[in-house]
Amino acid sequence: MSERSERVIGDEALRGAPTWTPNPTELSDLELLLAGAYAPLGGFLGRDDLRSVAATSRLVDGRPWPLQVKLEVPAGMLDGIEVADAPPLVLTDAEGAPVARLDVAEVWPTREGWCGVAGPVTRYGDGGRAPFDRLRMPTDHVRAQLTAQRVLGYFADRPLHRPQLAQLNHAARQLNAQLVVLVPVGAPGPDGLTSESLVRCVLAARDRMNEPVIVAIPLASRGNEITDALIRARVAAAYGATHLLGTATTMSGGGPRVLIPRELVYDSRDGQWRDRDEVPERFERIALTDEEIAGLLDDGLPLPEWHTPPAVARELSKARPPRRQRGVVLFFTGFSGSGKSTVARGVADALLETGERSLTVLDGDVVRRELSAGLGFSKADRDLNIRRIGWVAAETARHGGMAICCPIAPYASARANARAMATAAGADFVLVHVATPIEVCEQRDRKGLYARARAGQITGMTGIDDPYEVPTDAELVLDTSEGTIDDAVDTVLVFLGEEGWINPRS
Numbered sequence: 101m102s103e104r105s106e107r108v109i110g111d112e113a114l115r116g117a118p119t120w121t122p123n124p125t126e127l128s129d130l131e132l133l134l135a136g137a138y139a140p141l142g143g144f145l146g147r148d149d150l151r152s153v154a155a156t157s158r159l160v161d162g163r164p165w166p167l168q169v170k171l172e173v174p175a176g177m178l179d180g181i182e183v184a185d186a187p188p189l190v191l192t193d194a195e196g197a198p199v200a201r202l203d204v205a206e207v208w209p210t211r212e213g214w215c216g217v218a219g220p221v222t223r224y225g226d227g228g229r230a231p232f233d234r235l236r237m238p239t240d241h242v243r244a245q246l247t248a249q250r251v252l253g254y255f256a257d258r259p260l261h262r263p264q265l266a267q268l269n270h271a272a273r274q275l276n277a278q279l280v281v282l283v284p285v286g287a288p289g290p291d292g293l294t295s296e297s298l299v300r301c302v303l304a305a306r307d308r309m310n311e312p313v314i315v316a317i318p319l320a321s322r323g324n325e326i327t328d329a330l331i332r333a334r335v336a337a338a339y340g341a342t343h344l345l346g347t348a349t350t351m352s353g354g355g356p357r358v359l360i361p362r363e364l365v366y367d368s369r370d371g372q373w374r375d376r377d378e379v380p381e382r383f384e385r386i387a388l389t390d391e392e393i394a395g396l397l398d399d400g401l402p403l404p405e406w407h408t409p410p411a412v413a414r415e416l417s418k419a420r421p422p423r424r425q426r427g428v429v430l431f432f433t434g435f436s437g438s439g440k441s442t443v444a445r446g447v448a449d450a451l452l453e454t455g456e457r458s459l460t461v462l463d464g465d466v467v468r469r470e471l472s473a474g475l476g477f478s479k480a481d482r483d484l485n486i487r488r489i490g491w492v493a494a495e496t497a498r499h500g501g502m503a504i505c506c507p508i509a510p511y512a513s514a515r516a517n518a519r520a521m522a523t524a525a526g527a528d529f530v531l532v533h534v535a536t537p538i539e540v541c542e543q544r545d546r547k548g549l550y551a552r553a554r555a556g557q558i559t560g561m562t563g564i565d566d567p568y569e570v571p572t573d574a575e576l577v578l579d580t581s582e583g584t585i586d587d588a589v590d591t592v593l594v595f596l597g598e599e600g601w602i603n604p605r606s
């Protein structure tokens with residue numbers, strides 16, 4: 101959050117205090133608490149409040165509050181310490197830099213090895229920095245900029261195209277309200293748009309609005325539409341909104357009044373956006389859907405000017421370049437001997453010959469020798485192996501490269517995590533399930549591992565006595581038990597060409 105200069109740095113009393121790095125959700129909550137965005141809350145909730153919120157969406161004192169704002173720390177940290185004597189906790193960001201002090205008011209056991217901690221938080225130290233820090237404003241800073249009686253809040257969780265801008269401007273004019281645009285930056289936006297890209301897109305539309313106050317807030321979805329809607333209304337109110345321009349799922353929760361915008365269409369007679377009933381059908385152009393916008397960007401086609409201001413279109417095409425230039429992780433999964441390495445090698449060789457993509461191949465054996473040396477085949481070690489591969493692949497793809505990975509990756513959650521890391525890097529992820537039946541893999545038994553597993557000389561062999569969770573989210577499924585190696589390689593190349601990640605193959 102901004103206002104760094106007001107922070108108390110180097111508070112002697114806190115030098116030896118226990119420190120803890122909260123998880124990403126807790127850190128977002130912490131930042132919102134410090135900003136005043138969770139008013140009236142001033143800290144993490146205690147046990148009674150948490151129970152009360154879960155049961156009634158109210159705090160113990162009866163005030164409405166939709167969200168469980170809780171913090172857990174390892175039980176050992178506060179073992180044997182009376183709450184009255186407990187030192188403050190220093191909470192740090194993911195890099196270990198201090199962000200806040202928490203004055204412990206209550207500690208209670210939650211699950212094995214963990215306890216809940218409640219208490220007020222105050223800004224401390226200079227951690228928690230993030231891109232667009234100047235837009236991560238505390239509520240009092242924003243409220244100080246508001247002079248109108250009415251304030252229209254809007255959650256820009258998507259880029260603002262002309263129809264949204266027209267709706268916003270129309271509502272603000274009708275209410276005679278000042279505009280506060282809240283950009284959620286807690287998680288990647290829709291279609292893999294990174295938080296920073298989303299903010300840049302909103303800033304690119306700034307001069308199309310009437311002096312908006314633009315605020316970046318680290319609020320991520322809790323996976324529950326109602327809670328999300330209620331907390332958004334609370335946060336908007338904390339930033340001074342008296343009205344909220346929303347969608348069907350927006351709720352007031354006793355906070356700002358919610359306005360549901362009407363559908364606007366482009367009137368080709370004079371280039372204005374109007375209520376659909378006011379425009380004769382032959383003159384109307386309907387706003388593009390998210391899929392249509394994504395499709396145009398993927399194909400490298402310009403977004404039409406009647407729909408998207410050119411500055412926004414420029415940001416969007418930077419954020420989502422045509423697939424041919426966008427980073428992509430090509431992730432093969434399947435049993436040992438299914439053909440992952442062979443096909444991956446063939447695909448890589450073909451692309452090296454044409455030189456159309458910059459490539460990094462994360463071959464299973466090489467990774468196990470270098471990046472994952474020392475790891476075995478327990479679930480934990482396999483998950484860590486895939487995490488490392490997914491991380492390196494995402495970094496490669498972040499810069500527009502293609503990463504080709506071919507581990508067994510038997511667990512769906514580890515594969516989903518690799519996909520999420522690629523998406524967060526603004527890249528695509530293509531899962532290829534090499535679904536060669538285990539009998540064929542066993543027959544091939546290039547490395548003699550299956551024979552040894554059958555003989556009981558090794559245990560934990562995937563497909564024999566260790567699990568393989570069959571993907572349900574593969575973009576492509578290959579069975580190499582039929583056809584030649586070249587056929588399998590071609591299938592992948594044709595698919596990548598058809599979908600636009602490489603030049604089309606005939």
Ligand SMILES: Nc1ncnc2c1ncn2[C@@H]1O[C@H](COP(=O)(O)OS(=O)(=O)O)[C@@H](OP(=O)(O)O)[C@H]1O
Pocket residue numbers: 435436437441464465468477481482483485486506507508509510547549559560561562566
């Ligand atoms: N217990 C057991 N289970 C499966 N595989 C085994 C095992 N022990 C050794 N190997 C050899 O290690 C290769 C698989 O490593 P991966 O890194 O791809 O595995 S994982 O994704 O972490 O599960 C795999 O190589 P590939 O044949 O290339 O798949 C095997 O040769």
Ligand SMILES: Nc1ncnc2c1ncn2[C@@H]1O[C@H](COP(=O)(O)OP(=O)(O)O)[C@@H](O)[C@H]1O
Pocket residue numbers: 434435436437438439440441442443506544546580581582583584585586588
């Ligand atoms: N159509 C095919 N595609 C891929 N591999 C095939 C095919 N037909 C036979 N094979 C053979 O199967 C084996 C697959 O081994 P490998 O690529 O190392 O598998 P993995 O990397 O999945 O362990 C190789 O010996 C390869 O020559």
